[in-house]
Amino acid sequence: MIRGRSIGKAGPAASGQDPMRTLSGYLLALVLPAAMTFLLSPFDELNLATHALARLCSVIVVAFLGGLGPAVLAAVLDALFLNYFVTHPVGTLTVNDPQDFFVLLVYLGVGITVALVVGLSARRSRAAALSSAEAATLSELARTSLAGDQSSEEFLDQLRGQFQLNGVSVFEGVDDGLWRLRASSGPDAPQCPDAATTLDRPRPGLAVGLNQSAPTGGDRRLLNAYEAHLAALLERERLILRLRDSIKLIEGNRVKTSILRAVSHDLRTPLAGIELALTALRRQRSKTSVEQQEEMLDAVQSFTDRLKGLVGNLLDMSRLSSDSVQVLHEPVTWLEVVPEALAGVPDGAVRAELAPNLPPVDADRGLLERALANLVENAVKYASGTDIVVRATAGGSLHVWPDGRPFGELRVVDHGDGVPADRVVAMFQPFQRLDDASPDAGIGLGLAVAKGFIEAMEGQLVAEPTPGGGLTMSIRLPLYTGMATFKDDE
Numbered sequence: 216m217i218r219g220r221s222i223g224k225a226g227p228a229a230s231g232q233d234p235m236r237t238l239s240g241y242l243l244a245l246v247l248p249a250a251m252t253f254l255l256s257p258f259d260e261l262n263l264a265t266h267a268l269a270r271l272c273s274v275i276v277v278a279f280l281g282g283l284g285p286a287v288l289a290a291v292l293d294a295l296f297l298n299y300f301v302t303h304p305v306g307t308l309t310v311n312d313p314q315d316f317f318v319l320l321v322y323l324g325v326g327i328t329v330a331l332v333v334g335l336s337a338r339r340s341r342a343a344a345l346s347s348a349e350a351a352t353l354s355e356l357a358r359t360s361l362a363g364d365q366s367s368e369e370f371l372d373q374l375r376g377q378f379q380l381n382g383v384s385v386f387e388g389v390d391d392g393l394w395r396l397r398a399s400s401g402p403d404a405p406q407c408p409d410a411a412t413t414l415d416r417p418r419p420g421l422a423v424g425l426n427q428s429a430p431t432g433g434d435r436r437l438l439n440a441y442e443a444h445l446a447a448l449l450e451r452e453r454l455i456l457r458l459r460d461s462i463k464l465i466e467g468n469r470v471k472t473s474i475l476r477a478v479s480h481d482l483r484t485p486l487a488g489i490e491l492a493l494t495a496l497r498r499q500r501s502k503t504s505v506e507q508q509e510e511m512l513d514a515v516q517s518f519t520d521r522l523k524g525l526v527g528n529l530l531d532m533s534r535l536s537s538d539s540v541q542v543l544h545e546p547v548t549w550l551e552v553v554p555e556a557l558a559g560v561p562d563g564a565v566r567a568e569l570a571p572n573l574p575p576v577d578a579d580r581g582l583l584e585r586a587l588a589n590l591v592e593n594a595v596k597y598a599s600g601t602d603i604v605v606r607a608t609a610g611g612s613l614h615v616w617p618d619g620r621p622f623g624e625l626r627v628v629d630h631g632d633g634v635p636a637d638r639v640v641a642m643f644q645p646f647q648r649l650d651d652a653s654p655d656a657g658i659g660l661g662l663a664v665a666k667g668f669i670e671a672m673e674g675q676l677v678a679e680p681t682p683g684g685g686l687t688m689s690i691r692l693p694l695y696t697g698m699a700t701f702k703d704d705e
Contacts, residue, residue, distance in 0.1 A: 240281010244289035247273035252296045263315055266301050267293075267322040274326045278333035286334055290326030294319055367448055371400035374441050378434065381426050384411065385445065388420040397449065401426075417442035421449065485518040485525070492518070520559075524592075527585075540582070540671045546575035546695035547583060549607045549625050556587035557605070560595050568606045576623040576692040578672050583692075586668040586676075589661035590627045590688045598631025598685060622674070622693045630685035639678050 251270050255261065270293040278286030298308050302315045310316040367385070375383050382401030386394040386408055394408050403426050405411035411424030415438075423442050430438050492511045500508070553567050587605075594603050607625045615621050634642055643666045669676040674692035681687045 237281050237285065240277050240285030241288065243280060244277045244285040244292065247277060247289060248292040248296050251293070252300055256300070263297065263301055263318050266297055267318060270297065270322070271326060271329060274329055275333050278330040279337050282337065283330055283334040286330030287327055290323055290330060293326065294323045297322065367398045367445070367452060368400060370445060370448055371398055374445070375400050377441070378430055378438060383426075384424045385449065386414075386422040386424060387449075388422070394422060397421075415439075415442055417446040421446055485522040488518040489515050489522070540668070542579045542582065542671050544577050544672070545580065547578045547580050548575045549573055549623070552580060552584045552587060553605055553625075555584045556591055559588060560591055564595050564599075565591055565603045565605060568604055570607065573607055574623060575695045576674075577695040577697075578674070578692050579668075582668040582672060583690075586665040587625070587627070587690065589665040590690075593661050594627055594629040594631075594686070594688070598629035601630040601685065603627070603629045616693075620693050622691050625690045627688045627690075628681055628685065629687075630681060630683065633680055633684055633686050634678065642678070643676075 248270070251273050255266060255269060274286055274289050274293065277289040295308070298310060298319055299306065302310050302312070302319065304311060310319065371383055371385070374380070380401065382399070382404030384399040384404045384406065385397045387397040389395050396406060399406070405424045405426050408414055408422060408424060410426070412427050413425040413429040415423045415429070417423060417439075423445065429435065492515045496503075496508060496511050503511075549569055550571075550573065553569060557565055557567065591603075591605065605625065605627055607623070643662050666676045669690055669692070672692060674690065677689045677691065679687045679689065
């Protein structure tokens with residue numbers, strides 16, 4: 216935390232006239248009278264009134280470019296040039312004819328009046344253009360506010376570009392006099408309030424720091440609008456984070472409730488089977504044959520394996536729902552995980568077709584084995600008696616994601632009844648089973664756990680219909696390109 220100085224508003228408003236335009240107007244006011252004198256000097260037959268009317272053009276040009284001050288200077292210089300070079304006696308500032316003197320006075324008055332009118336019109340035109348640009352900017356701000364697809368960092372980049380700032384930062388108050396950096400943009404963005412040249416407060420508890428003087432005048436009003444929009448944007452981000460936390464909490468509670476239901480119902484069946492078999496062995500051991508005892512032991516083993524799988528899926532789902540899955544990224548080949556994943560299925564139920572020399576993928580070996588085992592177990596449950604193949608080939612396993620990263624692909628292909636298109640998304644949700652599933656088909660966590668583990672390893676699990684009928688589950692993981700790293704998902 217950092218302790219910041221007091222935060223105040225920006226300074227006085229500046230003129231709307233561009234200093235460069237004013238300077239150009241003064242230069243033109245000095246050049247045009249002499250140029251008009253030079254251009255009109257060959258025409259001796261022109262009278263004083265004609266010369267005066269021609270020189271009004273230069274006054275209008277100067278007034279439009281530089282405003283009132285340069286235009287008045289141009290009118291005065293034109294009057295002096297007319298007096299010196301046109302009125303008699305020529306070459307002096309003396310005026311012998313009262314009519315010529317009157318013409319010079321009228322010209323000077325008309326020139327100043329024209330300067331006032333043209334300058335005022337030019338200022339209003341520039342003000343109208345600025346107001347139009349400001350309205351367009353405010354309209355864009357309103358549109359982005361309604362669209363809600365802009366992050367605070369992107370908005371700060373837009374603000375910095377709009378006002379040509381070297382850096383801008385947003386500080387959030389966390390205690391009396393203490394500020395925390397919330398977001399920043401630009402290489403020279405201030406990292407603490409004391410490093411900022413200008414600080415504004417669009418709302419209590421929020422400060423916008425600039426590394427240079429704040430805009431003034433119309434730009435000051437526009438900056439205030441940007442700051443108000445930024446405050447609303449940051450508030451929206453805070454509410455979105457709170458909403459996500461609430462959704463995650465609701466989902467976690469739903470999973471915990473479902474786990475309790477599974478413990479109270481689905482886990483009782485294998486436990487009851489184990490208890491029944493053990494009770495029979497203990498009480499009727501002397502009355503049963505060796506073959507009957509072996510059958511009871513096989514039943515105990517079967518129920519134990521089923522119970523182990525149920526408890527394992529429940530624990531895995533609990534880890535996924537609490538974001539406590541730890542991923543060890545390392546090079547893993549399909550040949551290393553497929554035999555382990557097929558160890559729990561009956562012999563001959565699943566075929567493996569793996570091409571040699573397949574490139575390793577970036578994965579966690581244990582999580583990948585667990586995910587693949589769940590996919591294979593699901594295929595055996597719902598497509599028993601069909602041709603089930605685990606396939607990965609060099610020609611079809613190398614693909615590229617939209618961002619250019621190559622990935623490897625392993626497919627679990629079955630030729631069962633498949634899954635309706637409207638059920639594909641739902642089947643990856645926890646505690647989901649097909650309507651015709653048998654009571655011993657599990658509690659519907661296998662696919663949810665598999666998908667969670669694959670996504671934790673930054674991969675994809677995709678379900679597609681098998682040509683000719685059935686379901687194909689494709690595991691896609693990025694190819695391994697670097698050293699093993701340990702990642703604790705938060």
